[in-house]
Amino acid sequence: MSVSYAILGLLEQEPNHGYELKRRYDRFFGRERPVAYGQVYSTLSRLARDGRVSEGGSLPGEGPERKLYAITPEGTAAVQRWLMTPEPPEPHLQTVLAVKVILSLLLGRPAEDYLDGQRRSHLERMRELTAARKNALLVDALLMDHAVFHLEADLRWIDLTTARLEQIAKEIQA
Amino acid sequence: MSTPPASHATLANVAGPIVAVNHTPAAAAVATAAAAGGRGASAPILACYDLHKSFGKTPALRGARFQVQSGEVVAIMGPSGSGKSTLLHCLAGILTPDSGEVHFGGQRVDRLSEAQRSELRRETFGFVYQFGQLVPELTAEENVALPLLLAGKSRAAALAAARPWFGRLALDGLEGRRSSELSGGESQRVALARGLVAQPQVLFADEPTGSLDSLAGELVMDLLVESARRLGTTVVIVTHEPRVAAYADRESTVRDGLVVA
Ligand SMILES: Nc1ncnc2c1ncn2[C@@H]1O[C@H](COP(=O)(O)OP(=O)(O)OP(=O)(O)O)[C@@H](O)[C@H]1O
Ligand SMILES: [Mg+2]
Numbered sequence: 305m306s307v308s309y310a311i312l313g314l315l316e317q318e319p320n321h322g323y324e325l326k327r328r329y330d331r332f333f334g335r336e337r338p339v340a341y342g343q344v345y346s347t348l349s350r351l352a353r354d355g356r357v358s359e360g361g362s363l364p365g366e367g368p369e370r371k372l373y374a375i376t377p378e379g380t381a382a383v384q385r386w387l388m389t390p391e392p393p394e395p396h397l398q399t400v401l402a403v404k405v406i407l408s409l410l411l412g413r414p415a416e417d418y419l420d421g422q423r424r425s426h427l428e429r430m431r432e433l434t435a436a437r438k439n440a441l442l443v444d445a446l447l448m449d450h451a452v453f454h455l456e457a458d459l460r461w462i463d464l465t466t467a468r469l470e471q472i473a474k475e476i477q478a
Numbered sequence: 479m480s481t482p483p484a485s486h487a488t489l490a491n492v493a494g495p496i497v498a499v500n501h502t503p504a505a506a507a508v509a510t511a512a513a514a515g516g517r518g519a520s521a522p523i524l525a526c527y528d529l530h531k532s533f534g535k536t537p538a539l540r541g542a543r544f545q546v547q548s549g550e551v552v553a554i555m556g557p558s559g560s561g562k563s564t565l566l567h568c569l570a571g572i573l574t575p576d577s578g579e580v581h582f583g584g585q586r587v588d589r590l591s592e593a594q595r596s597e598l599r600r601e602t603f604g605f606v607y608q609f610g611q612l613v614p615e616l617t618a619e620e621n622v623a624l625p626l627l628l629a630g631k632s633r634a635a636a637l638a639a640a641r642p643w644f645g646r647l648a649l650d651g652l653e654g655r656r657s658s659e660l661s662g663g664e665s666q667r668v669a670l671a672r673g674l675v676a677q678p679q680v681l682f683a684d685e686p687t688g689s690l691d692s693l694a695g696e697l698v699m700d701l702l703v704e705s706a707r708r709l710g711t712t713v714v715i716v717t718h719e720p721r722v723a724a725y726a727d728r729e730s731t732v733r734d735g736l737v738v739a
Contacts, residue, residue, distance in 0.1 A: 420731075420739060430724035438700070452721060459720040467557060 306403045307339060308347050309386045312379050313407040315357055319374035322348060332406050332476070348373055356382055387413055390425035393455055401458065405465060409473045419466045423459060430455050522581075523548040523712055524569060524680060529578035531564055538564040539575065540735035546680075551706055551713040553723035556732035562716045563608055563684055565732060569714065570603050570682045571595040582680075600628055604678030606669050608685045608716070612657035618668045619644070619653040625676040643671035646701055648694070662689035670698060674705060681706065683715045687722050699725045 310333050314325055322344050330338040351357040356379035360372040375383075387408050391400055401422065408415035430452055437448040465472070522545040531539040538561045546552050554562050567573040568580055571587045580587040582598070590598065599605070604625070612621045619640045620627075626636035644650055647667040657665055666689050673681055686702070687695040703725050706713045715726065723729045731739045 423731075424739070427720060427723060427729055430720055431726075434721075434724040452724070456720050463557070 306333075306400045307343065308351065309383060310403055310407060311344065311347050312351060312356055312375060313383050313387075313411055315373055315375040316380055316383055316411055319360060319372055321370070321372055325373070332410065333403050351379065355379075383407075383411070384413070387411075387418055388421065390418075390422040393426045393429035393458070394451075401461070405469075405472070406476065409469070409476050415469055415473075416466060419462050419469075423462050423466075426455050426459050426462070430459075520547060521584075522546055523583055524714070525579075525581045526565075526569060526575075527579045527581075529565070529568055529580070530576045531561075531568060531573065532576060537735055539568065539578075541578070542732070542735060542737050544569070544730060544737045546712055546714060548712055549706075549710050550728075551703055551715070551726045553726035553729040554714065554716045554732060554737075555718060555720075555723055555729055558718070560732045561735040562732050565737070566682050566684055566714065566716055570605055570680075571599055572605070600625070602679045604673035604676060604681040606673040606681070606683040606686045608688070612660075612665055612668060612672075614657050617654050617656060618649070618660065618664075621657070621668055622671045622675050624672060629676060640671070640675055643675060647671055648697060663691070663694055666690060667694070667698060670702070674702070677709055678711065680712045680714065683713065685716055685718070687717065687719060692721075695719070695722065 310329060311325055314320065314328050322341070326339060326341060326344045329344070348357060352359055352373070356376055357373045358376050360374050387404055404418055405415050408418055433448045433452050437445040440448065525545040527543050529539045529542040530537070542561065542565055544565065554565065556562050564573065568575045571580070571590065575588055578588070587595065587598065613624065616624070619637055622640035622643055623636035626639055627633065641653065644653055647670065649664060649667055652660065652664060657668075660668065666686060670683070670686050673683060683702070687698055690698060699722055702713065705711065715722070717723055730737050
C-alpha cells in the first residue's frame with residue numbers, strides 16, 4: 305500500500321525510470337527494507353493500469369528498465385488524498401506514518417497538517433477505548449489497555465516528529 | 479424494510495401531537511429555550527478571546543482564543559513552554575492578561591478587581607497546580623479542608639468533608655502527614671482532593687497526574703471525571719499525556735501561545 309504511494313509520490317517530483325525509482329525509494333523509505341526491482345515494476349504497471357502513471361518515451365533498447373514513467377493528474381490527486389488522510393489508528397503503524405511524513409516533506413506538502421489530523425484520529429480512538437474499558441471486565445480491558453499504550457507510543461512519536469519537522473525537512477533536501 | 483406501513487403509522491402517531499403543539503407561539507418559545515439549554519446551542523460558560531500575555535520579553539500567549547461549555551471536560555495539550563499553564567491561570571483569574579477578554583458566566587473576569595477575582599476563585603473555582611503547592615505547615619487533611627475553611631466553614635465541618643477524599647484517592651492513613659512526608663504522587667492526589675472538596679463550578683487542573691504511575695493515574699482520572707459528571711462540574715485539564723486527555727470530551731492544542739485546534 306504505502307510502497308505504491310511512495311513510488312507515485314517520487315514520480316510527482318519528476319518522471320523517472322524504474323531503476324532510479326528504486327534507488328530513491330531505498331534512500332528515503334527503504335533503509336531497513338529495500339524494495340525489490342520486481343516489486344517496483346509490478347507496482348508501476350498496476351499504477352499504469354489504474355491511470356495513475358503514464359508510460360512515456362523509452363531509451364533505445366528493450367525491457368522495462370528502459371521505460372520512462374510520469375505521474376498523471378489522477379495520480380497527483382491520489383497522492384494528495386492519501387497524504388492528508390489519517391491512517392486508521394491501530395498499533396504498529398509506524399512505517400506508514402513515517403512514509404507519509406517523508407513524502408509530504410519531499411513534495412512540499414503540509415506535513416504538520418497531516419500530523420495534526422493523525423493526532424486527532426489517534427486521540428479519538430483512545431477516547432473510544434477509554435470509554436469502553438470503563439465498564440469492561442478486566443480480562444477484556446487487558447487488550448484495550450494494550451491498544452491504548454500502543455496508540456500512546458504513536459502519539460509520542462507524532463509529537464516528537466511535529467517538533468522536529470524543520471530539521472527533518474533540511475536533511476531530506478540535503 | 480419488512481413492514482414499512484406499520485412503522486410509518488407508529489411514527490405518525492408519535493410525531494402528530496408534538497408537531498401540533500409546536501404551532502402555538504408559547505410552545506415554540508419553550509422549545510427554543512429547551513434547545514438553547516442543550517450543550518451545543520448554549521453560550522460557553524467560560525471563554526477567552528485574543529488573549530495576550532508576556533513575561534518581560536517572553537510572549538507566553540499571542541492571541542489565544544478558547545471556549546468551554548458548561549459541564550464539559552476539556553483537555554489542553556501542547557509542547558512544553560507553549561503557554562498552557564499561562565492560559566489556565568488567565569482563565570482562572572490567577573493572572574491578568576496584558577490584553578484580550580476572559581468571560582465567565584456572563585462577566586468579564588479580566589475586568590474584576592483583585593478582591594472580586596479572589597472571591598470568584600474561592601467560591602466558584604477549584605485549582606490544582608502543576609507543582610502541588612500544598613501548605614507545608616498543614617497536615618494533608620488540613621490542606622484538603624483549606625478551601626472550605628477559607629469559605630468560612632467550621633474546622634470540624636471542613637475536616638469532616640475532607641476525610642472521605644482520602645479513601646476515594648487511596649490515601650487512607652495519610653491524613654495527619656505534612657507535605658514533606660508525602661511522596662510526589664501522594665501530594666498530587668492531596669492537591670486534587672483540595673481542588674474538588676468545595677465542589678467548584680469549574681475545576682482547573684494543571685498536569686494533575688504528572689507524578690502518578692498508570693494505575694494511580696487511572697484512579698485519579700476515573701474519580702475526577704465521575705465526580706465532574708455527577709456534580710455537573712466543568713473541568714479544564716492541562717496534560718501532556720494522551721491517556722489522560724482521552725478521558726476528556728475533547729482536546730485543544732496550544733502551540734506558540736495560540737490555541738490551534
Ligand atoms: N512567571 C514567569 N516568568 C517568566 N516567564 C514565564 C513565567 N511563566 C511562564 N513563562 C514563560 O512563558 C512561556 C509559557 O509558559 P507556560 O508555563 O505557560 O508553558 P506550559 O505550556 O505550561 O509549559 P509546560 O508544559 O512545560 O508546563 C514559556 O516560555 C515560559 O518560560
Ligand atoms: Mg505548565
